[in-house]
Every structure is written in C-alpha cells, then in structure tokens.
Amino acid sequence: MTQIPVARPTLGEEEAAAARRAILSGWVVQGPEVAAFEKEFAALMGAPLAVACSSGTAALHLALAALDLGPGDEVITVSHSFIATANAVRYVGATPVFVDVEYLTGNIDPELIGAALTPRTRVILVPHQLGMPCDLGRILALAREHNLKVVEDAACAIGAEISLAPGDWEPIGRPHGDLATFSFHPRKVLTTGDGGMITGTDPEIMARMARLRTHAMSLSTAERERAGGIVFEQYAEVGYNYRLSDIQGAVGREQVKRLPGLVAERRRLAARYREALENQVFLDLPQEPVWGKSNWQSFWIILKEECPRQQRQVMQALLEKGIRTVRGVMCAHREPAYRELPSRFPLPVSERLQDRSIILPLYPGMTDDEQERVVSALMEILK
Ligand SMILES: Cc1ncc(COP(=O)(O)O)c(C=O)c1O
Numbered sequence: 292m293t294q295i296p297v298a299r300p301t302l303g304e305e306e307a308a309a310a311r312r313a314i315l316s317g318w319v320v321q322g323p324e325v326a327a328f329e330k331e332f333a334a335l336m337g338a339p340l341a342v343a344c345s346s347g348t349a350a351l352h353l354a355l356a357a358l359d360l361g362p363g364d365e366v367i368t369v370s371h372s373f374i375a376t377a378n379a380v381r382y383v384g385a386t387p388v389f390v391d392v393e394y395l396t397g398n399i400d401p402e403l404i405g406a407a408l409t410p411r412t413r414v415i416l417v418p419h420q421l422g423m424p425c426d427l428g429r430i431l432a433l434a435r436e437h438n439l440k441v442v443e444d445a446a447c448a449i450g451a452e453i454s455l456a457p458g459d460w461e462p463i464g465r466p467h468g469d470l471a472t473f474s475f476h477p478r479k480v481l482t483t484g485d486g487g488m489i490t491g492t493d494p495e496i497m498a499r500m501a502r503l504r505t506h507a508m509s510l511s512t513a514e515r516e517r518a519g520g521i522v523f524e525q526y527a528e529v530g531y532n533y534r535l536s537d538i539q540g541a542v543g544r545e546q547v548k549r550l551p552g553l554v555a556e557r558r559r560l561a562a563r564y565r566e567a568l569e570n571q572v573f574l575d576l577p578q579e580p581v582w583g584k585s586n587w588q589s590f591w592i593i594l595k596e597e598c599p600r601q602q603r604q605v606m607q608a609l610l611e612k613g614i615r616t617v618r619g620v621m622c623a624h625r626e627p628a629y630r631e632l633p634s635r636f637p638l639p640v641s642e643r644l645q646d647r648s649i650i651l652p653l654y655p656g657m658t659d660d661e662q663e664r665v666v667s668a669l670m671e672i673l674k
Pocket of ligand 1: 347348349372373375376418421446447473475476485486
C-alpha cells in the first residue's frame with residue numbers, strides 16, 4: 292500500500308534548471324536572482340515593493356523590527372498559529388496579547404480585538420490561517436481608529452484573495468495592512484526549500500528591512516561593486532543574517548510562474564473534499580467568508596463534540612491505512628515556552644480547534660483515486 296503524504300511540493304525540471312543556472316553563475320547568495328524574484332513576486336501580488344529573506348519567521352521578525360517594536364509594546368495576535376507568529380513578537384521584546392479565533396475560519400475574531408486594546412498596543416498581527424483570509428475589512432477599520440499598524444502573516448496565503456469593495460478581488464498580501472509576510476517552506480503553496488518575503492508600500496521601511504537582513508550593512512555587496520572605486524560599508528544598528536540564496540531566488544522565480552495553476556488545482560481538490568464530506572454527521576468543515584477565497588494551502592476537518600473518536604485515534608487509524616495527516620493548528624499559549632506568558636483572555640475556540648481538527652492530504656498532483664482513498668478511509672473510521 293503506497294503512503295499518501297499530507298503535502299508535496301511541486302518542483303520540476305524548470306526549478307532544477309534555474310538552480311543550476313544560479314550555481315554556475317558564480318553568484319550564489321542574495322544577488323541578481325533574488326532581486327529578480329523580489330520584482331516578479333511583487334508584480335504577482337500587485338505590491339509596490341518586496342524584500343526577500345531566509346524564512347517566513349525571519350520575515351515576521353524583520354517586519355516587527357522595522358516597525359520599531361520593542362519592550363513595553365503590545366501586539367494583538369492569535370495563539371492559534373504556528374509558533375513563529377508569537378515567537379517573532381518575543382524576538383523584538385514586545386508582548387503578544389492573544390485573542391480567540393472564529394470556529395469555521397480559524398482566524399482572529401475581530402469582535403474580540405477591542406477588549407484586548409491597551410495604551411501599549413502598537414500592532415495587530417494577523418495570520419490568514421492555512422490560506423483562509425481573515426476579516427481584514429474590520430481589522431483595518433479598527434487599526435485606523437486606534438492608530439495601529441497591521442502586519443498580515445500571509446505565510447500560508449500566497450494566492451488567496453480578498454474582496455474589500457464589491458466585485459473587486461485582490462491578492463492577499465498586496466499588502467492591505469502595512470506589511471505582509473510570506474513563507475516558502477515546502478508545505479506552503481510556493482516553495483524555495485526555506486525562504487520568506489515581505490511586501491509593503493513604505494520605501495523607507497522596506498529599505499530598512501533590506502538592510503536588517505544583512506546585519507544592517509549600509510552598502511550591499513552589489514552596491515560596493517557598482518561604486519567604481521573603493522567604498523567601505525557601515526553598520527548603523529544591530530541586524531541579522533536573514534539572506535536568501537540566489538539558488539533559492541532562481542527556484543522562486545519558476546515557482547511564481549506556477550502560482551495560478553497550483554491554486555486552481557488546490558481549489559478543485561478542496562471542493563471535492565467538501566462535496567464528499569459535507570454531510571458527514573461527525574464533522575464540521577472550514578468555511579470561506581463571502582469576501583474571501585482561500586488558496587486551500589490546507590484543508591481541515593473538525594471533529595464535532597459528539598464524534599465518538601478522538602483526534603489522535605482518527606489520525607492513527609488513517610496512518611494505519613497509509614494516510615498521513617497533521618493535527619490542526621497549534622496554540623502557542625499551551626506550550627512550555629509560553630508558561631511565563633499566560634493568556635489574558637480565555638481561548639476556548641483556539642483550544643477546541645487544536646484538539647479537534649485534522650489537516651487532510653492535499654497537494655497538486657494528488658490523484659482523484661488518492662483523494663477517494665482518503666475520503667473512504669475517513670468514512671470507515673467515523674462510521
Ligand atoms: C502562520 C505562519 N506564520 C509563520 C510561519 C513561519 O514560516 P517559516 O517556516 O518559513 O519560518 C509559518 C510556517 O509554518 C506559518 O504557518
């Protein structure tokens with residue numbers, strides 16, 4: 292029996308040829324391929340500017356650092372995300388203030404943000420969880436009213452879309468807030484192995500992030516080469532090594548070309564899961580809001596309270612039938628690393644989703660037969 296993985300990257304001859312081109316060019320880190328990747332990614336998003344970096348986590352860290360966040364500042368966000376979201380807030384010494392999420396989207400519940408605001412709140416940091424757009428319309432209005440910055444954690448959401456005006460659909464991460472961050476980890480829709488990107492509109496903030504990713508060096512290697520004479524760089528502040536390699540940049544450029552096809556195929560597979568599972572009495576399914584279209588980076592099921600089987604039992608039974616799954620999104624506040632930082636608010640929906648949801652296999656290239664195997668195994672287990 293062949294194993295069905297939970298995810299599989301779409302990497303082919305085009306990416307292999309691009310990596311080869313970069314390797315043989317003699318310039319393998321943050322050079323012309325990364326610069327072209329940034330331009331092409333920005334064009335894909337309709338974003339004015341984009342800065343590449345080494346991961347989605349690095350992108351979050353750079354975004355919060357460039358907004359000058361530090362100790363004493365508070366960031367309203369969710370616990371219900373990959374731990375990178377909350378960790379990035381702690382990297383800059385600020386405090387994450389966790390707000391609960393909506394049951395059917397897994398995204399921050401905008402109704403609850405007001406109660407979490409304090410005079411120290413500076414930023415609202417919102418994931419578009421697993422590719423599902425969060426309620427940016429209401430979040431942006433709240434942020435404007437209270438003079439807060441909005442950072443979109445679009446790590447999972449490349450290719451997702453949002454409508455903020457009737458009939459007008461735009462890519463998530465244009466950005467609609469101040470900055471949006473992306474991940475190119477292999478479980479994401481586009482991959483460069485590891486990798487990240489930030490889109491934004493403010494040239495000064497973008498330039499600061501571009502410096503911070505290379506130890507805040509005042510002149511890049513390319514700028515020093517172009518200078519014509521001998522020039523020395525300076526280091527005005529403490530930065531990081533968050534560079535992306537040119538090999539990854541070259542691969543990323545090929546991935547950008549694939550995006551429309553990859554998203555279309557994910558949406559087809561998600562629609563098939565929904566059709567097959569929506570009448571299952573023990574399951575709830577994720578729901579797109581009318582103003583949002585997911586890229587279906589992941590499709591998850593939620594076991595209802597009355598379901599006789601627990602999450603781990605269902606996952607184990609699927610594994611025994613050769614089907615790999617992962618549990619739903621984690622909650623940072625329940626991890627030992629967050630023991631010193633208890634949540635100010637109860638997070639019952641976040642905890643329920645962590646305990647009761649399961650991410651099913653979904654990847655372009657998944658055959659209809661494979662998907663039917665997943666569905667019938669699940670039906671059998673939940674019978
Ligand atoms: C919501 C979210 N934010 C941030 C990240 C971090 O991205 P990376 O793994 O590229 O550092 C992830 C990765 O899984 C994520 O899902």
